[in-house]
Amino acid sequence: MSQQQEYRRQFLKWSALSTLGTALPFSGSATSGTWLEHLLQEDGIKNIHDLKRKSLEILGQDAQNYLNGGADDLTTVMVNEAAYKGIKIRARRLIDVRSVSTEIELFGQKMDQPILMSPVGFQKFFHEGGEIASAKAARAKGFTMIASSVSNDSFTDISQQSGANLWFQLYPSTDRKVTKILLDRAEAAGCKVLALTVDTPVVGNRENSGTTLMNMISAGELPMGNFESILAEGVPFTDPSMTWDMIDWLKANCSMKILIKGIVTREDAALCLTRGADGIIVSNHGGRQLDSGLSTIECLPEIVDEVKGQIPVLIDGGIRRGTDIFKALAIGATAVCIGRPYCWGLGAMGQAGVELALDILKTELIRDMQLAGTTSVSGITRAHILI
Numbered sequence: 001m002s003q004q005q006e007y008r009r010q011f012l013k014w015s016a017l018s019t020l021g022t023a024l025p026f027s028g029s030a031t032s033g034t035w036l037e038h039l040l041q042e043d044g045i046k047n048i049h050d051l052k053r054k055s056l057e058i059l060g061q062d063a064q065n066y067l068n069g070g071a072d073d074l075t076t077v078m079v080n081e082a083a084y085k086g087i088k089i090r091a092r093r094l095i096d097v098r099s100v101s102t103e104i105e106l107f108g109q110k111m112d113q114p115i116l117m118s119p120v121g122f123q124k125f126f127h128e129g130g131e132i133a134s135a136k137a138a139r140a141k142g143f144t145m146i147a148s149s150v151s152n153d154s155f156t157d158i159s160q161q162s163g164a165n166l167w168f169q170l171y172p173s174t175d176r177k178v179t180k181i182l183l184d185r186a187e188a189a190g191c192k193v194l195a196l197t198v199d200t201p202v203v204g205n206r207e208n209s210g211t212t213l214m215n216m217i218s219a220g221e222l223p224m225g226n227f228e229s230i231l232a233e234g235v236p237f238t239d240p241s242m243t244w245d246m247i248d249w250l251k252a253n254c255s256m257k258i259l260i261k262g263i264v265t266r267e268d269a270a271l272c273l274t275r276g277a278d279g280i281i282v283s284n285h286g287g288r289q290l291d292s293g294l295s296t297i298e299c300l301p302e303i304v305d306e307v308k309g310q311i312p313v314l315i316d317g318g319i320r321r322g323t324d325i326f327k328a329l330a331i332g333a334t335a336v337c338i339g340r341p342y343c344w345g346l347g348a349m350g351q352a353g354v355e356l357a358l359d360i361l362k363t364e365l366i367r368d369m370q371l372a373g374t375t376s377v378s379g380i381t382r383a384h385i386l387i
């Protein structure tokens with residue numbers, strides 16, 4: 001090792017340990033290393049942007065297009081990320097920040113951090129380990145993953161093989177008998193929370209996605225584990241006729257908590273409350289559905305103000321940094337979800353890459369909380385930001 005590399009190593013060790021050494025006990029995992037070791041070994045991967053870059057070196061063009069693409073001109077994809085830059089943090093000083101807790105409680109479940117993994121379909125397109133690798137990473141790092149209806153492996157298999165705390169994301173088929181089977185299977189696997197995606201009455205105009213994904217699905221190379229042998233040919237797995245009555249139907253047909261994923265207006269937040277939803281995910285599907293040009297972080301304030309703490313409000317879309325998480329929490333989000341960031345990790349390095357993505361974001365959040373003078377999630381308030 002050259003002198004310069006040794007200096008770099010020492011500096012990295014100090015800069016990581018000076019804030020994290022006592023605050024963050026990383027558990028052992030399939031990667032059998034700490035975040036610091038990852039950082040030192042995986043040269044150049046310091047953050048989520050580096051992980052994306054690494055995934056671009058490895059993934060084929062079609063998989064990249066599927067993962068990084070969006071609707072129309074990708075305006076919403078871009079503003080989801082960019083809008084966070086416009087929010088400034090007001091840091092407080094002279095507060096003892098040696099001990100920081102990122103714990104929260106959601107639907108009676110204790111979570112070590114206010115970060116969940118958004119549902120992302122067809123993950124075997126990124127890595128042969130697919131959703132099971134992501135869920136194993138979630139388990140190793142103590143995260144909750146929302147498994148997609150259109151996972152390559154079934155919810156039952158992901159749950160059994162990973163042991164992770166999983167929530168189920170639902171695309172309801174027009175055939176409600178099929179949907180009922182999915183609900184029953186999720187509950188039998190121990191799932192307590194269902195996320196109903198409501199921004200996909202039809203699939204968005206993803207011009208850059210190409211036909212490879214569809215061809216691979218048709219050829220059975222990318223199975224739809226949840227729907228195998230229960231969805232008749234030609235029956236769609238999404239339902240463009242779905243209305244708010246779906247919440248009543250779900251409540252009558254399962255006992256899981258119902259999160260509505262895809263809310264972007266105060267009017268619909270109010271309907272979530274009156275129709276008895278248990279929670280909201282502010283989401284525009286990562287800019288893959290309507291290319292509206294409005295970011296989710298811009299939608300968050302009016303929704304939080306409408307909900308007034310009556311039910312949890314989560315948010316996803318464009319979160320790439322601990323500061324982004326901090327800003328969403330400051331506006332009033334109960335927790336955030338990340339989609340592409342962990343899939344970049346999956347594409348780059350399989351399970352180890354997902355673990356790295358989770359470690360990076362949690363580590364950044366803790367450091368940012370310390371730098372802003374906050375020691376708990378509930379202590380992060382609107383007074384900590386300027387919108």
Ligand code: FNR
Pocket residue numbers: 066067068080118119120121148149150169197261283284285286287288316317318319337338339340341
């Ligand atoms: C998604 N998303 C998604 N959402 C959903 O409800 N069901 C799904 O099956 C999928 N599939 C999916 C595939 C891919 C490749 C992506 C990138 C996204 C949307 C996802 O849950 C989430 O809303 C966004 O990914 C959040 O934005 P970021 O974090 O990717 O910027």
